[in-house]
Amino acid sequence: MLLLCLAPMPYGYFVLVRFVAMVAFGAMALKYYQERKSELMWTCATLALLFQPFAKIALGRLIWNIVDVVVAIGLIVLFFIEKRGATPQQKPQKPSGAPELGAVDNEIEFSLKGRLAPRELIYVASEEDKELTELFETKPEVVEGWGKMIGFQIIYLPLLMKRLRAKEVLHYRAPYLSDMELEGLRLGNDYLLQYLDNPNDRKRIKQGFIRTVDIHRGGDGKDKASNRFYPLSSKCGESLGDQLHRIGKQITQEQTASIRLLPADDDECDDWDAPSGGGSSGRADEQFNSQIEAENTADLIEEVRERIAKLRQRGIAEHILEQLIHPDDRLSRLVITKDYRLLLPDYNNMEVKMEPLAKAVYLLFLRHPEGILFKHLPDYREEFAEIYQGLRATGLNERALQSIEDVTNPTLNSINEKCARIRGAFVGLFDNHMARHYYIDGLRGEAKKISLPRELVDWE
Numbered sequence: 001m002l003l004l005c006l007a008p009m010p011y012g013y014f015v016l017v018r019f020v021a022m023v024a025f026g027a028m029a030l031k032y033y034q035e036r037k038s039e040l041m042w043t044c045a046t047l048a049l050l051f052q053p054f055a056k057i058a059l060g061r062l063i064w065n066i067v068d069v070v071v072a073i074g075l076i077v078l079f080f081i082e083k084r085g086a087t088p089q090q091k092p093q094k095p096s097g098a099p100e101l102g103a104v105d106n107e108i109e110f111s112l113k114g115r116l117a118p119r120e121l122i123y124v125a126s127e128e129d130k131e132l133t134e135l136f137e138t139k140p141e142v143v144e145g146w147g148k149m150i151g152f153q154i155i156y157l158p159l160l161m162k163r164l165r166a167k168e169v170l171h172y173r174a175p176y177l178s179d180m181e182l183e184g185l186r187l188g189n190d191y192l193l194q195y196l197d198n199p200n201d202r203k204r205i206k207q208g209f210i211r212t213v214d215i216h217r218g219g220d221g222k223d224k225a226s227n228r229f230y231p232l233s234s235k236c237g238e239s240l241g242d243q244l245h246r247i248g249k250q251i252t253q254e255q256t257a258s259i260r261l262l263p264a265d266d267d268e269c270d271d272w273d274a275p276s277g278g279g280s281s282g283r284a285d286e287q288f289n290s291q292i293e294a295e296n297t298a299d300l301i302e303e304v305r306e307r308i309a310k311l312r313q314r315g316i317a318e319h320i321l322e323q324l325i326h327p328d329d330r331l332s333r334l335v336i337t338k339d340y341r342l343l344l345p346d347y348n349n350m351e352v353k354m355e356p357l358a359k360a361v362y363l364l365f366l367r368h369p370e371g372i373l374f375k376h377l378p379d380y381r382e383e384f385a386e387i388y389q390g391l392r393a394t395g396l397n398e399r400a401l402q403s404i405e406d407v408t409n410p411t412l413n414s415i416n417e418k419c420a421r422i423r424g425a426f427v428g429l430f431d432n433h434m435a436r437h438y439y440i441d442g443l444r445g446e447a448k449k450i451s452l453p454r455e456l457v458d459w460e
Contacts, residue, residue, distance in 0.1 A: 002021070002075075005017060006069070015053055018051050018056075021051035022051050025051065026044070028040075028044040029042075034257055036253070106228050107213075107227070108196065108197075108226075108227050108229050110192070111196075116211060118211070120155055121210070121230075122157070122192065123156050124189055124192055124193060125207040126206060132207055132232065149248070150248040152211070154209075156189075157188065157189055172429070172431060173431050175344070175430040193205065205229060209229070210228065210229050228251075284377075284409075284410050284414075284415045285444055328434075329437075330434070331346075331453075332347040332456070333456045333458055336460065350430075352426060352438075356391040357388065357407065358425070360391055361415070362422050362450075364387055367383075371442060371449030373446070373447050377408040377409070377410050378408055381404065384408055388403075422440055423435070423440070426439050437451050
């Protein structure tokens, strides 16, 4: 079309050439952008602007003829260069039956339950590769070190289960399960394959890594997780080291090509990550919020946050863990011993420990299943003092009396601090899904109470 512009064509033909050239060079610019060929991308983008028919560039017929010829020749040369580059190269010989290792069409959809955190690479396998299994189980630091180099956490499910047991994470999520029951929990490398949106995709997965790159609404109206699969095998002609290097390079190229990633789970703040401000000058009830801390006690919040983070191991395959053990409402009895210890016999005889002042607040609210309005706290001062005195072997000194005064003063923040410590004592031991039944909670302006059914409370 460009070369025909040298002939005496009607004016409409030149307008058509401009439109076609603008669209064609725009499409080529996008193609080269995706292939990371910046020089060709900018060249095609410039030509698309040069030929666009909306704000015509007046160069004169002679110069336009030269441009048409030069660009036409350039396109012909580019065509033959790319055709030569696309000629299939002879592939290296590999053992019979070895899987094809490639990155073509490596996107596989999972139901939302099977999604991973965007900074995790999880090893999946529908067929066992003994050499890879030995590598993961005897030298996990090799693959994990490679993962750190490319900015990903490597998850090998059987090893993950061992670590979760060692770090008490499973006990944290399901305190009602015995050691024997927890020991019986197993995860195989094919665990996530049950969430494949298309079961036929299982044939494409022998061994390799998957990572989540996008969440979107599928044609059936349900949310889907798009995962990319990266084959890995000890049965091909390529060494494992070279394969890992290639996978890392491929992931980097995909990320720099503007693939839309999910927001990382680590950016989702835990309930206790930070106080939101809130001084002690206002009324205690106006500042009460048991789920998102509003107390101006940074040291307390940090202490509880660290305790929870250590037990829950946030960021370590949290979505997988959620599917493996989803905490239910299997509540334990709460036993208050004669010496005021708080025991949960149905949670492996767990003991909930608190400082005396916080425990006194807890026992006061436990005595009143109907709840207590913060503005009525002064009416409970005498009863609270009696409970607190029973927890202090040395009796009530001047400092203790002042603490009683502060806790029962609804214009101070002391009661909120104690409620925060009480919540931290329970949430530090087991999941909030169950812990919320045990600590003091309630809406602002309403009575605060412990929702645990009193038939589960045993006072010795």
